[in-house]
Amino acid sequence: MHILRPTETAAKVGICDRQLRDMEREGLFPKRFPLNPNGKGRAVGHLESEVDAWIKARAAARDCAAA
16 A cells, blocks of 8 residues: 655646645545544655546546547
8 A cells, every 4th residue: 555645646637736635625535544543744655546547447448438
């Protein structure tokens, strides 16, 4: 299991962090989670497997729309 920090997620997906936050809020992108176990601090991240699944779903939707 690998965790991506927000800047890594934005670079991998090619979307700025602000837009990713908006998409998370709308339920269009996997939500980030706090990295500190007691909830203190601001460090957050995404599971790379969830981001990869989102990318694959976007590609599949593109392929279905083209067919």
